[in-house]
Amino acid sequence: MADSVQFLISGLTIGSIYAIVALGFVTIYSVTKVINLAQGEFVMLGGMIMFSLLKLGIPYLIAFLTTIAIVIMIGWLLERTIVRKAKGADALSLIILTIGAAIFIRGIASMVWGKGSVKVDSFASNEPVYVMGATITPQSIWVMVFMLAIVAGLFLLIEKTMLGKAFRACSVNPVAARLMAVSPKKMSSFSFALSAGLGALAGLVIAPIIFPAYDMGVMLGIKGFSATILGGLGSAPGAVLGGLLLGVIESLGAGFISSGMKDAIAFGFVLMLLLIRPYGLLGEKNVGKGGL
Amino acid sequence: MKRKGIQQMSWKGIAAFTVLILILPFLLSTSLMITKATFAGIYTIVAVGLGLLMGFAGQISLGQAAFYGVGAYSTAILTATFGLSPWLSLLIAIAAPALIAYILGHTMARLHGYYLAMATLAFGIVIHVLLVEWKGFTKGASGFYGIPKIEFFGFTFTQGISYYYLVWAFALLVIVLSLNIIHSRIGRALRSIHDSEVASSSMGVDTGRYKMQVFIISAMFAGIAGWLFAHMSYSISPGSFGLDGSILFLTMVVLGGSTSVWGAVFGALLITAISSFVQALGSKISFITSDFEHVLYGLILMLVVIFLPQGLFPAIAAKLKPLLEYAGRKKKAGNITAVKGDQRA
Numbered sequence: 257m258a259d260s261v262q263f264l265i266s267g268l269t270i271g272s273i274y275a276i277v278a279l280g281f282v283t284i285y286s287v288t289k290v291i292n293l294a295q296g297e298f299v300m301l302g303g304m305i306m307f308s309l310l311k312l313g314i315p316y317l318i319a320f321l322t323t324i325a326i327v328i329m330i331g332w333l334l335e336r337t338i339v340r341k342a343k344g345a346d347a348l349s350l351i352i353l354t355i356g357a358a359i360f361i362r363g364i365a366s367m368v369w370g371k372g373s374v375k376v377d378s379f380a381s382n383e384p385v386y387v388m389g390a391t392i393t394p395q396s397i398w399v400m401v402f403m404l405a406i407v408a409g410l411f412l413l414i415e416k417t418m419l420g421k422a423f424r425a426c427s428v429n430p431v432a433a434r435l436m437a438v439s440p441k442k443m444s445s446f447s448f449a450l451s452a453g454l455g456a457l458a459g460l461v462i463a464p465i466i467f468p469a470y471d472m473g474v475m476l477g478i479k480g481f482s483a484t485i486l487g488g489l490g491s492a493p494g495a496v497l498g499g500l501l502l503g504v505i506e507s508l509g510a511g512f513i514s515s516g517m518k519d520a521i522a523f524g525f526v527l528m529l530l531l532i533r534p535y536g537l538l539g540e541k542n543v544g545k546g547g548l
Numbered sequence: 549m550k551r552k553g554i555q556q557m558s559w560k561g562i563a564a565f566t567v568l569i570l571i572l573p574f575l576l577s578t579s580l581m582i583t584k585a586t587f588a589g590i591y592t593i594v595a596v597g598l599g600l601l602m603g604f605a606g607q608i609s610l611g612q613a614a615f616y617g618v619g620a621y622s623t624a625i626l627t628a629t630f631g632l633s634p635w636l637s638l639l640i641a642i643a644a645p646a647l648i649a650y651i652l653g654h655t656m657a658r659l660h661g662y663y664l665a666m667a668t669l670a671f672g673i674v675i676h677v678l679l680v681e682w683k684g685f686t687k688g689a690s691g692f693y694g695i696p697k698i699e700f701f702g703f704t705f706t707q708g709i710s711y712y713y714l715v716w717a718f719a720l721l722v723i724v725l726s727l728n729i730i731h732s733r734i735g736r737a738l739r740s741i742h743d744s745e746v747a748s749s750s751m752g753v754d755t756g757r758y759k760m761q762v763f764i765i766s767a768m769f770a771g772i773a774g775w776l777f778a779h780m781s782y783s784i785s786p787g788s789f790g791l792d793g794s795i796l797f798l799t800m801v802v803l804g805g806s807t808s809v810w811g812a813v814f815g816a817l818l819i820t821a822i823s824s825f826v827q828a829l830g831s832k833i834s835f836i837t838s839d840f841e842h843v844l845y846g847l848i849l850m851l852v853v854i855f856l857p858q859g860l861f862p863a864i865a866a867k868l869k870p871l872l873e874y875a876g877r878k879k880k881a882g883n884i885t886a887v888k889g890d891q892r893a
Contacts, residue, residue: 291662341854347661348608349853352802355795356849363843474791478669485666520677523670530667531655
């Protein structure tokens with residue numbers, strides 16, 4: 257019993273990270289119809305830049321906010337310099353484009369920070385809490401709190417503000433949105449910036465748990481993408497559900513079957529689910545056409 | 549007038565390329581370069597298959613290295629553990645990826661676009677994890693040792709010139725086969741699927757069946773390449789068959805251009821040359837490491853998609869075509885000009 261609770265909690269922790277990354281995918285996808293496979297690299301940059309800033313002796317909170325600002329700038333730049341140039345390309349080319357961007361960022365990161373893992377301090381104390389025989393580190397609780405806060409914040413931003421209304425308008429019909437004086441180009445930049453910010457946040461909250469390294473973005477990006485697909489491309493509740501589900505399955509698989517097999521179990525599950533529901537859990541049927 | 553282009557394949561290109569391949573080893577000075585050229589042949593086989601899949605069936609595969617790995621490991625296990633002849637295990641190294649592609653193809657027939665990309669990505673990772681974890685058969689992450697060499701009537705193919713010719717013989721076979729496929733009825737059907745799946749299916753083309761066939765063919769090619777790779781090296785490890793490998797193949801096809809078979813060949817050769825060049829440079833300048841290679845690949849992928857969506861080969865071919873036609877007309881015009889042309893060449 258204690259084992260199950262333990263696995264469930266660690267699954268929910270990592271699942272929350274997948275959910276945040278998946279929300280980043282959905283944010284960009286809903287406006288631009290681009291799947292940004294460089295999303296995982298934003299997470300990595302979040303962790304690594306934080307490490308560098310802390311090493312410079314900058315106070316935790318300031319370093320935290322600066323990291324988010326820097327990663328948002330990088331996301332914005334990515335859209336302005338690269339993605340915008342390739343507008344109108346087909347899904348295949350866009351996937352390749354963002355894979356290229358991901359490899360490029362990862363390569364630069366390994367030249368800057370080297371190949372080793374780094375250590376980032378936790379937000380607060382490291383004293384674990386015991387619940388029903390399971391050990392929970394405070395940082396895990398922070399991760400879940402952040403995930404919930406991000407979901408609430410995104411909901412308020414998209415549903416309750418004028419900016420969110422413009423955002424939704426672009427995602428439903430860019431041409432009509434332009435006629436209403438909403439610039440789809442600006443919204444596209446905004447979606448990349450917002451998504452980069454989400455990635456950075458994910459990286460910041462997970463950094464104290466997993467010892468970030470230059471290549472951590474690969475798996476996190478792919479898992480976030482899986483969560484997006486699992487939930488149904490374009491669906492924000494689906495992304496959160498998909499992320500948590502993937503995290504829990506992975507963690508239970510690692511605990512009860514084999515820790516080395518956890519990725520195979522997680523992706524095997526994704527393949528099985530796509531076989532039964534080719535459009536994901538909460539996706540609409542027509543989205544199954546590749547989401548285009 | 550003879551019908552050219554789409555209807556018929558040109559043997560001139562094949563002949564010229566074969567001559568190039570035959571004389572290349574004499575131009576390469578070191579055994580390291582011969583090894584690189586051999587690798588280029590192995591990569592060419594995978595890239596041509598992936599090119600068919602991407603350029604002609606309009607499908608993406610982010611897990612092609614997995615088929616390559618299945619081919620390599622099935623032959624390694626059959627020959628080293630069970631003592632089978634490499635020539636018999638070649639059949640299994642082709643059949644096993646084909647069977648997996650068949651099963652996977654049935655699952656993915658309903659998937660398109662991003663969902664398909666995800667499914668192939670997931671498949672590639674599952675296979676990679678299995679290669680690492682299924683230690684009883686694959687010996688795990690440290691690698692599989694003791695793969696025997698290929699023998700042919702008493703002659704042993706060892707790493708070097710002989711293996712170079714063996715690999716390129718297979719590569720040329722694959723190229724000719726692929727050219728034949730795309731210039732056949734299947735090829736026309738595939739091109740129509742690539743342009744518009746809806747239109748071609750309403751013209752009576754069984755799109756699902758053709759996509760499945762080309763997916764299986766691409767897996768078989770990767771299996772052959774895996775077989776060649778396994779028997780070239782004494783040992784193989786799962787590291788060669790992961791996501792990085794799949795992305796390397798993708799880069800080759802994207803760079804060369806997926807709309808022609810020669811594009812994939814060109815891409816495989818070019819990427820191998822770039823990689824060798826960077827490595828040679830890296831041994832002199834400490835700043836340039838293997839990471840630099842990845843930065844370069846990322847840059848290539850982005851620039852090609854933005855500026856040359858068709859790939860490098862069609863772009864160069866379009867530039868060269870007027871030149872070749874010009875030369876051809878001059879030849880016909882008279883002997884004197886033809887001689888001049890020869891001198892220039």
